[in-house]
Amino acid sequence: MYKILGHHHISMITKNAQVNNQFYEKVLGLRRVKKTVNQDSPTMYHLFYGDLTGSAGTELSFFEITNAGRTVYGTNAITQIGLLVPSFESLIYWKERFEQFDVTHGEITTYAGRAALPFEDSEGLRLILLNNEDAEIPKFWSAWEDSAVEKKHRILGMGTTEITVRYLERTAKTLRELFGYVEVVHSEEEAIYQSIEGQVFGEIVLKQQEGPSEKPGRGSIHHLAIRAKNEEELKYWEGVVKERGFDSSGVVDRYYFQSLYFRDSNGILFEIATDGPGFTRDSTVEALGGKLDLPPFLEEKRAEIEEKLQPLD
Structure with missing residues (x-):
């Protein structure tokens, strides 16, 4: 029996890749x-941020959709991303940093049993x-030494991810x-699951909420x-997903990793992705x-693709 090893990455929508890159x-x-x-x-950017090499479990990825409208929040959506920092003192540091950069944020609070600081990027x-x-964090996570953030307070990688659904038990199952x-x-309205017991880098909080489904736009989470x-x-999981009656994409070669996509009974889009080959492949x-x-399959179209993209730096 194989085990899911934790989060791999999470993908969002941005309207402006330059602003996104800056943040x-x-x-x-x-x-x-x-x-x-x-x-x-391929006319839109796909940007990945993470640790030194974009290790699995540290990656935040964004698709630039320049005509993206605003997100209308609702249920049946991935609704919050947790990022791990080393200490409580780090939360104090980040609160001050957010005030310095005029970042929308809340107060230090408790979330999923941990001290926490909620905030939003410029797109909500x-x-x-x-x-x-x-x-414990995965041993292969590697700090980026040129980060603008003080070493003892840098973001380590992904932590608790929140999913809000109309029927909690469907996704829980x-x-x-x-x-x-x-x-x-587990309660009637909230449940917490871990891919590896005791490890927050594979933790998911499920929240039950009635009402209309979220309408995605800028600042929404895609999968x-x-x-x-x-x-x-991955091929093992392809068989398991099929046995459970879910339609899937089948194994897709993303060059930097192999992937499989499917939606659960609440319509939440999951991807299962391999650790390698990784971003140092090219x-x-x-x-x-x-x-x-x-x-490689897009390389022959490089000139056409580059012509349609705005410079980031």
């Missing part, structure tokens, strides 16, 4: 590890910093019975990707994120 690199101090395009619609994407409390997530909290070690494991570590990288 995630200069304010949050993440590294832009890959500047590429949406492989299904909801995020929350979580005190990791010196808990998918996590529990299909993927083997461990239930650590959550969870980790499979390699293509062998770049040195030092050069990551500096130029436009394209998978």
Whole structure:
């Protein structure tokens, strides 16, 4: 029986890649590890931010859709991203930093049993910093030493991700019975699941909420990707998803990783993605994120693609 190893990445919609790049690199101090395009619609940027190499579990990715409207919040959506920071003192540091950069934020509070600081990016994407409390993180996460953020307070990687659904037990059943997530909290309106018991880097909070489904726009979350070690494991999960009666994309070659997509019974889009080959497949570590990288099947269209993209830097 294979185990889901934690979060892989999470993908969002931005209206303006330049503004997005400024916020995630200069304010949050993440590294832009890959500047590429949406492989299904190569006229739009696909940007990845993360640690030194964009390790699985640290990646925030954004599709630039320049005509994206505003998000109309609702249910049946991924509604908040947790990011781990080293300590409670880090939350104080970030609160002061958010005030310095005029970032919308709340007060230090408690979320999923941890000290936390909620905030939003300039497009209303909801995020929350979580005190990791010196808990274990994946050994392959590597800090980016050129970050604008003080070393002892830098964002480590992804933590608790929040999903809001109309029928909580439907998604809970998918996590529990299909993927083997461990239930650590369960009430009528909220449940917490972990891919590896005791580890927050694979934690999902489910919240039940009635009403209309969210209408996605700028600042909305498109999908959550969870980790499979390699293509062998991914093919195993393809079979499991099919046995449960879900339609899937089948295995898709994304060049930097292999992927499988499906929607659960609440319409939540999940991706299962392999850890490798990784973003250094076509770049040195030092050069990551500096130029436009394209998978081989798009390389012959480079001139046409570059002509339609606005410079980021």
